[in-house]
Amino acid sequence: MATPLLEVRNLVVQFPTRRGTLTAVDDISFHIDEGEVLGVVGESGAGKSMTGAAVIGLLEPPGRIAGGQVLLQGRRIDNLPYEQMRRIRGKEIGAIFQDPLTSLNPLYSVGRQLVETIQTHTDMSPTQARARTIELLTEVGIPAPERRVDQYPHQFSGGMRQRVVIALALCVNPRLIIADEPTTALDVSIQAQIIALLKRLCREHGTAVMLVTHDMGVIAETADRVAVMYAGRIAEIGPVREVIKNAKHPYTHGLMGSIPAVGHDAERLEQIPGSMPRLTDIPQGCAFNPRCPHVFDRCRQDRPDLIPVEDSRVSCWLYDRASGPGIEVAKARVASTHADDLQEAADV
Amino acid sequence: MVAFVIRRLIQSLLVMFFVALVAFTMFRFVGDPVHQMVGIETSMEEREALRERLGLRDPLIVQFARFVGNAAIGDFGLSYQHKRPVAEMLLERLPATLELSLVSAVFALAVGLPMGVYTGLHRHGVLSKFFLTISLIGISLPTFLIGILLIYLFSVQLGVLPSFGRGSVVDLGGWRTNFLTVDGWKALIMPSITLGLFQLTLIMRLVRSEMLEVLRTDYIKFARARGLADRAINFGHALKNTMVPVITITGLQLGSIIAFAIITETVFQWPGMGQMFLLAVQNVDIPIMASYLILIAFFFVVINLIVDILYYVVDPRLRVDTATANGHG
Numbered sequence: 001m002a003t004p005l006l007e008v009r010n011l012v013v014q015f016p017t018r019r020g021t022l023t024a025v026d027d028i029s030f031h032i033d034e035g036e037v038l039g040v041v042g043e044s045g046a047g048k049s050m051t052g053a054a055v056i057g058l059l060e061p062p063g064r065i066a067g068g069q070v071l072l073q074g075r076r077i078d079n080l081p082y083e084q085m086r087r088i089r090g091k092e093i094g095a096i097f098q099d100p101l102t103s104l105n106p107l108y109s110v111g112r113q114l115v116e117t118i119q120t121h122t123d124m125s126p127t128q129a130r131a132r133t134i135e136l137l138t139e140v141g142i143p144a145p146e147r148r149v150d151q152y153p154h155q156f157s158g159g160m161r162q163r164v165v166i167a168l169a170l171c172v173n174p175r176l177i178i179a180d181e182p183t184t185a186l187d188v189s190i191q192a193q194i195i196a197l198l199k200r201l202c203r204e205h206g207t208a209v210m211l212v213t214h215d216m217g218v219i220a221e222t223a224d225r226v227a228v229m230y231a232g233r234i235a236e237i238g239p240v241r242e243v244i245k246n247a248k249h250p251y252t253h254g255l256m257g258s259i260p261a262v263g264h265d266a267e268r269l270e271q272i273p274g275s276m277p278r279l280t281d282i283p284q285g286c287a288f289n290p291r292c293p294h295v296f297d298r299c300r301q302d303r304p305d306l307i308p309v310e311d312s313r314v315s316c317w318l319y320d321r322a323s324g325p326g327i328e329v330a331k332a333r334v335a336s337t338h339a340d341d342l343q344e345a346a347d348v
Numbered sequence: 349m350v351a352f353v354i355r356r357l358i359q360s361l362l363v364m365f366f367v368a369l370v371a372f373t374m375f376r377f378v379g380d381p382v383h384q385m386v387g388i389e390t391s392m393e394e395r396e397a398l399r400e401r402l403g404l405r406d407p408l409i410v411q412f413a414r415f416v417g418n419a420a421i422g423d424f425g426l427s428y429q430h431k432r433p434v435a436e437m438l439l440e441r442l443p444a445t446l447e448l449s450l451v452s453a454v455f456a457l458a459v460g461l462p463m464g465v466y467t468g469l470h471r472h473g474v475l476s477k478f479f480l481t482i483s484l485i486g487i488s489l490p491t492f493l494i495g496i497l498l499i500y501l502f503s504v505q506l507g508v509l510p511s512f513g514r515g516s517v518v519d520l521g522g523w524r525t526n527f528l529t530v531d532g533w534k535a536l537i538m539p540s541i542t543l544g545l546f547q548l549t550l551i552m553r554l555v556r557s558e559m560l561e562v563l564r565t566d567y568i569k570f571a572r573a574r575g576l577a578d579r580a581i582n583f584g585h586a587l588k589n590t591m592v593p594v595i596t597i598t599g600l601q602l603g604s605i606i607a608f609a610i611i612t613e614t615v616f617q618w619p620g621m622g623q624m625f626l627l628a629v630q631n632v633d634i635p636i637m638a639s640y641l642i643l644i645a646f647f648f649v650v651i652n653l654i655v656d657i658l659y660y661v662v663d664p665r666l667r668v669d670t671a672t673a674n675g676h677g
């Protein structure tokens with residue numbers, strides 16, 4: 001098997017606090033291949049942003065990587081000195097954040113910010129960098145780029161600013177983009193455009209994307225594979241069709257109850273009663289067990305790891321050879337769960 | 349931009365008008381000007397004649413208009429005590445105060461800004477904690493005490509700096525300057541430190557808190573994610589974003605420096621306007637007091653205007669007229 005573009009092995013992210021250490025990301029492993037789009041979904045607080053920040057080396061102190069490895073094209077990057085990691089940021093791994101209104105420095109023209117980024121990572125002359133900047137603005141669909149290049153962020157609408165942010169993230173052709181809810185802050189009418197743009201550009205440039213979102217519609221349309229996170233762990237990861245149409249983890253099944261069109265939050269359509277536990281009181285065993293309609297003894301004692309099931313991997317004891325009822329039975333049980341059952345489970 | 353400046357100018361004129369009103373009231377109603385100008389042996393008739401000549405019998409409006417008109421062309425009347433034109437006396441002492449204030453302000457900015465940046469960037473550093481502790485002293489000690497301590501240390505004990513006066517000055521066509529002699533510079537050191545110390549700590553603390561604030565913003569995080577070098581992020585992106593409040597405060601502080609020079613000038617017997625003002629207060633020399641007031645107000649207004657224009661230079665968001673043309677895209 002070829003080396004994946006990004007490989008995350010047993011990543012642990014912790015926050016030392018006065019009341020003890022909080023584990024926001026708890027021993028997760030996944031990979032992203034060249035040019036692949038990995039969707040990452042999960043409720044608020046599941047650890048999606050922390051995972052992204054850890055990959056790009058921008059965890060805010062006191063948050064830190066407490067264990068595991070991050071490998072880019074087979075080379076460890078989680079333990080690089082600051083200066084070396086800085087050279088990777090923007091050049092090999094780009095990032096797009098949630099709020100385009102605040103992602104750009106208000107005091108510099110968009111052109112200046114692009115030129116600055118290009119010149120940081122390449123040895124283009126100012127003239128070349130500027131030419132490239134105008135090219136990029138054209139590419140992300142900004143009309144009259146020759147004029148717009150010298151304008152300031154406040155002169156652009158939210159959607160246009162996110163286009164500029166995308167141009168900034170892609171300007172030196174990174175191999176991977178971490179897009180953390182790139183459309184959440186935007187008008188619903190513009191969200192689809194921005195996602196389409198991101199998808200098109202990344203396909204053209206062969207850029208892989210780790211796409212964090214609450215929007216199952218976006219995942220369905222954009223991602224190749226999807227990782228479902230719950231309480232700092234990956235509940236299920238697999239090809240997008242498989243996970244959506246044939247969810248194996250009881251949590252994923254609840255989450256996928258209905259797939260709305262682009263522009264709807266999975267959160268608002270949340271079907272599973274109860275809420276994700278706080279970091280301070282994650283139950284023993286499977287973190288989902290208080291909400292799970294299929295819970296059985298083992299779930300309350302041991303924490304499940306990812307178990308390969310068909311093309312996916314699922315962390316649920318139902319799929320364990322020894323303690324589960326057998327894969328076919330497990331799949332059938334999960335698939336036949338209705339919202340009512342979930343409600344009952346929560347009431348118990 | 350032009351409209352903005354005009355609007356500000358009108359506001360400034362309004363402020364000046366009110367200050368003139370206060371000064372005029374002082375003139376007219378604090379003591380009797382005639383009484384101040386003549387000796388006890390002057391007869392009632394002579395006094396009335398003087399009253400007439402000075403226009404003190406005209407309606408108040410007319411008197412005020414005359415006062416403003418005169419002030420506008422720099423005529424503040426005669427000093428009661430010295431019987432000399434006040435404008436002339438102020439002008440003589442203006443360079444001493446302005447030079448002292450300028451050096452103090454430059455000192456406060458040149459030291460306070462880097463200290464603020466440093467303490468903002470190295471929040472937990474030992475040096476930062478040291479600076480912050482020191483700055484508490486600067487804020488809490490009264491100016492005159494700092495001045496006296498400095499005099500005690502450097503003049504009395506070490507004998508390296510003069511304890512009073514401007515030292516030797518060079519006359520440049522009426523502007524007597526300290527800047528051209530070593531002696532003059534030496535005389536400036538202690539008064540400038542005394543006068544600038546409070547502003548220094550203020551600027552340092554302001555820059556520090558602004559830096560901390562800006563470093564938390566999304567665009568700084570995004571700048572990091574773009575892989576920009578630390579120097580570009582800290583100084584190019586972060587520092588520049590702290591400039592609007594820093595310019596405001598520094599500008600306002602420059603006004604206060606000029607105003608607060610009164611105390612420092614007294615401690616160091618610095619022959620500036622502040623010292624003259626204090627003497628005038630002791631002698632109820634209203635023309636000097638009134639014109640000093642107007643002059644200080646004038647400085648404040650001019651500085652404010654410059655500060656407002658600097659905003660424009662620093663912050664593109666304020667350049668409204670270009671922004672509205674392309675508001676949405």
Ligand SMILES: Nc1ncnc2c1ncn2[C@@H]1O[C@H](COP(=O)(O)OP(=O)(O)OP(=O)(O)O)[C@@H](O)[C@H]1O
Nearest residue numbers: 015022024042043044045046047048049050051279
């Ligand atoms: N500075 C901090 N100290 C302690 N805990 C923190 C800190 N920052 C984040 N966390 C915790 O880390 C967990 C993961 O946060 P993260 O931002 O990764 O969630 P997320 O999945 O991105 O959620 P959202 O969908 O709301 O963005 C959360 O439970 C959060 O409370």
Ligand code: SF4
Nearest residue numbers: 286289292299316317
């Ligand atoms: S391990 Fe148990 S509790 Fe957890 S999801 Fe599977 S069945 Fe439910």
Ligand SMILES: [Mg+2]
Nearest residue numbers: 048049050180
């Ligand atoms: Mg998040």
